[in-house]
Amino acid sequence: MLTLRQLFLNNNAQTTHFPLLLEFERAEGVYMYDTAGKPFIDLISGIGVSNLGHSNPHVVGTIKEQVDKYMHLMVYGEYVQTPQVRFAEKLVSILPESLNSVYFTNSGSEAVEGAIKLAKRYTGRQQIVACHNSYHGSTHGALSVMGNEEFKQAYRPLLPGVSFIRFNEPVDLHLITSETACVILETIQGEAGIRVPDKAYMQALRQRCTETGTLLILDEIQAAFGRTGKLFAFEHFGIVPDILLLAKALGGGMPVGAFVANTNVMSAFKENPILGHITTFGGHPVCCAAGLAALEVLLNEQLMEQVPAKEALFRELLVHPAIKGVRGKGLMLAAEFESFELNKKIIDRCIENGVITDWFLHCSNSMRIAPPLIITHEQITHACTIILEAIDYQSN
Numbered sequence: 001m002l003t004l005r006q007l008f009l010n011n012n013a014q015t016t017h018f019p020l021l022l023e024f025e026r027a028e029g030v031y032m033y034d035t036a037g038k039p040f041i042d043l044i045s046g047i048g049v050s051n052l053g054h055s056n057p058h059v060v061g062t063i064k065e066q067v068d069k070y071m072h073l074m075v076y077g078e079y080v081q082t083p084q085v086r087f088a089e090k091l092v093s094i095l096p097e098s099l100n101s102v103y104f105t106n107s108g109s110e111a112v113e114g115a116i117k118l119a120k121r122y123t124g125r126q127q128i129v130a131c132h133n134s135y136h137g138s139t140h141g142a143l144s145v146m147g148n149e150e151f152k153q154a155y156r157p158l159l160p161g162v163s164f165i166r167f168n169e170p171v172d173l174h175l176i177t178s179e180t181a182c183v184i185l186e187t188i189q190g191e192a193g194i195r196v197p198d199k200a201y202m203q204a205l206r207q208r209c210t211e212t213g214t215l216l217i218l219d220e221i222q223a224a225f226g227r228t229g230k231l232f233a234f235e236h237f238g239i240v241p242d243i244l245l246l247a248k249a250l251g252g253g254m255p256v257g258a259f260v261a262n263t264n265v266m267s268a269f270k271e272n273p274i275l276g277h278i279t280t281f282g283g284h285p286v287c288c289a290a291g292l293a294a295l296e297v298l299l300n301e302q303l304m305e306q307v308p309a310k311e312a313l314f315r316e317l318l319v320h321p322a323i324k325g326v327r328g329k330g331l332m333l334a335a336e337f338e339s340f341e342l343n344k345k346i347i348d349r350c351i352e353n354g355v356i357t358d359w360f361l362h363c364s365n366s367m368r369i370a371p372p373l374i375i376t377h378e379q380i381t382h383a384c385t386i387i388l389e390a391i392d393y394q395s396n
């Protein structure tokens with residue numbers, strides 16, 4: 001029989017970059033602890049999930065309360081579950097008025113699937129426009145709009161009718177036409193190595209979609225809930241999407257996603273044939289209760305407001321001849337090195353010294369810096385000291 005460790009190493013021979021298999025036993029705040037009790041500062045937040053840090057007491061307490069009430073009721077149409085209703089109401093109250101209808105899913109990928117289907121139903125069109133270097137998930141629909149040929153090749157045939165534009169390139173916007181059902185893009189590209197578009201580009205994109213009757217789908221699965229210093233990243237650009245995609249931090253550590261649209265758009269799923277989108281576990285009551293609790297903590301503790309100062313501290317400290325630049329917004333940052341080989345060596349050294357970070361799926365020469373928003377200035381300073389030491393150690 002294989003041990004868990006052997007299984008992991010067999011399955012991840014190509015992808016794992018950890019110098020040794022780390023087994024985490026518990027996590028609290030910004031720290032994760034291995035089985036020997038060694039603390040590691042979490043600089044990746046489970047890829048945009050743990051915005052409040054780990055084991056937040058309000059979130060954990062709320063989960064326990066909900067588990068005592070019920071975990072799953074399969075209900076459609078005539079029945080609703082209280083945690084879903086309360087969470088949807090709260091989300092709608094913090095979103096622009098036009099985004100007033102929430103459909104909960106299991107994951108980010110499922111939110112992408114639901115949104116693309118909805119755009120097709122609402123517009124009656126089949127063409128989709130997506131961006132080079134995008135990442136929207138791992139299911140077939142989400143893979144179809146992923147902007148990286150290398151990762152898709154093995155899974156063809158994928159969805160037909162998808163064309164790709166360059167992110168933040170205004171010239172490409174003419175490819176959005178009156179035949180296009182939707183444009184899907186990340187408001188701030190994550191796996192491309194954190195790319196922030198220009199405000200003028202996002203406004204021109206919004207305008208082009210409105211002119212052509214195309215639905216604008218913004219994927220904020222990685223960028224929402226304070227990560228960039230605003231509740232939603234689209235707020236930086238003065239635009240509102242037609243469909244907003246959420247997941248990751250949405251559930252406060254529990255798995256839940258959502259696509260959010262106007263009631264008018266969402267009602268396209270109610271037209272004949274009536275099968276819109278169905279999901280057994282989507283909007284699981286325990287996840288919705290946790291998500292609502294997480295949102296309460298985020299807002300009550302004014303965590304977003306502290307993000308710009310924390311970003312500034314990272315930018316001030318991460319200065320080194322080997323760092324070619326620090327990109328991003330808020331606590332969604334990337335530090336660029338000359339090559340993947342150097343980046344990987346630095347990351348390995350950081351992990352050895354108690355700082356967990358990694359690289360990006362489509363950008364292997366850059367290091368991910370996306371800690372929980374609760375990270376203190378002292379912890380940022382400590383993490384940066386370890387990163388700088390690792391650079392010196394590996395560059396020499």
Ligand code: PMP
Nearest residue numbers: 107108109135136137190221222
């Ligand atoms: N969109 C973006 C921008 C993401 O970063 C991710 C996950 N990394 C997804 C979609 C897919 O989400 P999930 O893994 O929950 O399916």
